[in-house]
Amino acid sequence: MTAEALRRRAFWQILLIAAGLLVLTVISAGSVYLVNKAREDSKWVLHTIEAESQINALLLEIRRAESSARGFLLTQGPDFQSEHEKAVAAIIPALDKLTRQIGDNPAQRDSIEKLSAAIETRLDQFSREMSFVKQGQFDRAIELVREAARGNTTTTITNQANAMIREEERLFRLRTANSDHSQTLAASMTGIGSGLVVLLAMISTWLVRRSARARDEAEARLRDANINLESVVDERTADLREANDEIQRFAYIVSHDLRSPLVNIMGFTSELEELGGDIFRRIGGLAHVSADGAPLAPAGPGEIALEGPDKQLQEDFSEALGFIKTSIAKMDRLISAILNLTREGRREFQPAKIDTTELIEAVVSTLAHQAAEAQAEIHLEPLPNVVSDRLALEQIFSNLIDNAIKYLKHGVPGEIRIRGRTKLGYAIFEISDNGRGIDPKDHQRIFDLFRRAGTQDKPGQGIGLAHVRALVRRLGGTMSVSSELNAGSTFTITLPIAWNVSNRNRDR
Amino acid sequence: MTQPVTIIMIEDDEGHARLIERNIRRSGVNNEIVSFANGTDAMQHLFGADGSGLVQKGNALLILLDLNLPDMTGIDILRQIKENKYLKASPVVVLTTTDDSQEIKRCYELGCNVYITKPVNYENFANAIRQLGLFFSVIQVPPAAP
The missing domain is CATH 1.10.287 (Helix Hairpins)
Structure with a gap:
């Protein structure tokens, strides 16, 4: 799997989540808006119904007033009079309420003005009629009733009221339709939105599963590569061993x-x-x-x-x-x-627990004579113990200390120091002197067989350091030198603390 | 019956053979020296055509053996000599340039009587050969099997 593909996949995932969020937001906002709209529509529908019933109530009161007036005219009964007065008293508040209710509709306002005028006229007729009856002038009252009937006031009222009812019915139909529409819209919006969310979730799931599959495949490939690598390393090691x-x-x-x-x-x-x-x-x-x-x-x-x-x-x-x-x-x-x-290279190494200090003290004591001759002092600092081959370690330290004694500066008392410390499973030994030092350009050369550096005033074959380095390597360690001409030298040896015979020895 | 000891020298390097012979003569040994430059001829002589070693029955021999031969290793020759009933009593002196302790040990295990490394230091070499001459003069070749 390439990095490019990974990036693309991550991009798609983010895009999907973003799209899902967007859809959800839109649905929520849309739903809130549509629900509000539906509520508004319902309110208007209710309003229309109320207005219609108010008109009917008004008409009823007028009829009541009319019929009670007629009853009073015929019987002069006080029941009819009180009935009429109650009805008339109810007419004006009902009319006011109606006027308030339909104040929003200009067409209805027009109608209500006409209706109001007609009702005023009629109420006037009623009051005159009632006063005639009270005074006992029945003829004039009957005349007034006839006049009212001729003047079509009642018909006008009825017609106006009916027109208003029709208008309100029209509004009712319109607003019901509107409300229905809003509700349908809200429902479909919710439906489509939910569908989209489900679809996005499915795509996301698919992507996650695909990525999981890709990861499994990559893991399998990695495992294969590891196994392959191991066999390649084994092969190379065998080749190297054979070459060696x-x-x-x-x-x-x-x-x-x-x-x-x-x-x-x-x-x-x-x-x-x-x-x-x-x-x-x-x-x-x-x-x-x-x-x-x-x-x-x-x-x-x-x-x-x-x-x-x-x-x-x-x-x-x-x-x-x-x-x-x-x-x-x-x-x-x-x-x-x-x-x-x-022959050294063929010798089998025997790992053993070694008290390094004791071993180096023994080496130093065998070199005591040379050291005394060269006026050199050898200082031993505390050293870590290791598991290694005793003979090899003896040869390593004996060579290095011997070299340190051999290549001191003329006329300067020698000071040779052996230090040790541990680090990450390795013991590090340093053999430093204040001798003549080694030119940095010769640092590699001194480890080569039969090669020497500096003034050739001491006997030697140029074997010691080559031998030491070969031994250190066979013990699974490394060695290096740091030195300047006339400034002494420090040889550093790094050896595994617990050298295992299976590392290298068994391979020979 | 006293029988003079014959010296069988198996040495592929003519120079070495000559130096050995000279030093033996210088130490006053005048026994017959038979030289072979390779293992096959030597084996032929020692074991005969049938390879049984019967041809050497009753002969008093001293064998000088070089370990590095062109056609076989001296170790093989040594082993066969020491396994043969007619030859196993003959003393074998191994001469070689190697001073490898493993090889020396192996030769002694196989029954070699003396092991001499050929040092480049000629004096040492000459001394070793002359001592060998002394050794020749004192060894008792065991009586040949009846």
Whole structure:
């Protein structure tokens, strides 16, 4: 899985969540708005119904007033009079209430003005009618009733009221429709919104499942890669081990086979030396004879002194043989060194618990003589104990301390310090001196076989440090040097505190 | 019946063979020296055509053996000599350039009588061979099996 794909997936997830939130917000807002609208619509519907019933109530009161007036006219009964007065008293408040209720509608306002006028007229007629009846002028009262009937006041009232009722009914229909519409809208909005949310949730679930699957696949691939890596590492390690063994064998065979001709060279050089001695003795004998004229048996080897060019010849001969023998001796030392190194490389290491302080004290005591000669003091600080190969550690410390003593500055009392500490499962040892130091450009070179650095005033083959480093590596450690010319040197060795034989030794 | 000891020298390096022979002669040993430059010829001589070793029955031998031979290792020759009933009584002196302690130990385990490393220091070598000469003069070759 690439980083790009991961980023894209995360982007889609965020987008989905954002979309879901947006949909929810819109639905909520829409629902609130639509519910409010529906409530408003219902209110208006209710208002219409109220107005309609108010109109009817008004008409009823007018009819009541009319019929009670007629009753009074016919019977002059006080019941009818009080009935009429109650009805008339109710008409004006009812009319006022109606006027307030439909004040919002300009068309109705017009109608109500007409209605009001008609009602005023009618109420006036009623009051006159009632006063005529009370005064006993029944004819005039009847005349007034007829006049009222002719003037169509009642019809006008009825017509106006009916018109208003029709208008209110129209409004009722319209507002009911509006209300229905709002409610349908709210319902569908909620429905669609819920559907969208469900859809988004499904997409999100799908994405999460897909990502989980991708993660599982990636994990499986990682596991495979790990297993593969292990086998590759094993393979490489085996290759390296084989190469290392090959080098060991090569070094062993080469050094061994080089020795064989060297035995001959040395052997026959010695033979030649003897032959040379014989030859020069004879030359000396002959020279004697020719000089004295009397042959003399040589008294013994080496007793005849050669003279002049013969002597020169003998010296040249000895010199040549001398160089050959020195070179052979040197070559033999080098070959022996390689042999010893390869032998060390083949030696089985035995890990053991080692009291490092005791071990180094023993090493120091064997070097006490050299140290005293070089006027060097060796200080031992507390050292961590390790599990390692005893012989290898002895060789490491003995080489390093020996070097420190060997390469001190002339005329300066030596001070050699051995320090130790532990860090993360490793023991770190430092061997520092105040000696002549090593030029930084030679820091690598001093670890190479047969290479040395600085003034060559001490005997040595250039093997010690190469050997030490090989040992440290085999013990699973590392070593380094820090030094400046004329400023002393510090060799640092890092060894595992608990070296395990299975690390490297068993591989050989 | 006294029988002179024959020295069998198995050494592939002619120079080494010559130096050994010279030093043996210098130490005053005049026994017959038979030289072989490879293992096969030596084995042929020691064990005969049939490989039984019967040809050497009753012969007093001293074997100088180099471990590094072109066609086989001296260790093999040593083992076969020491396993053969006619030859196992003959003293074997192993001569080699190796001073490897493992190899020396192995040779002694197989029954080698003396082990001499050929040092480059000629004086040491010559001394070792001369001492070998002294050794020749004192060894008692066991009586040949009847």
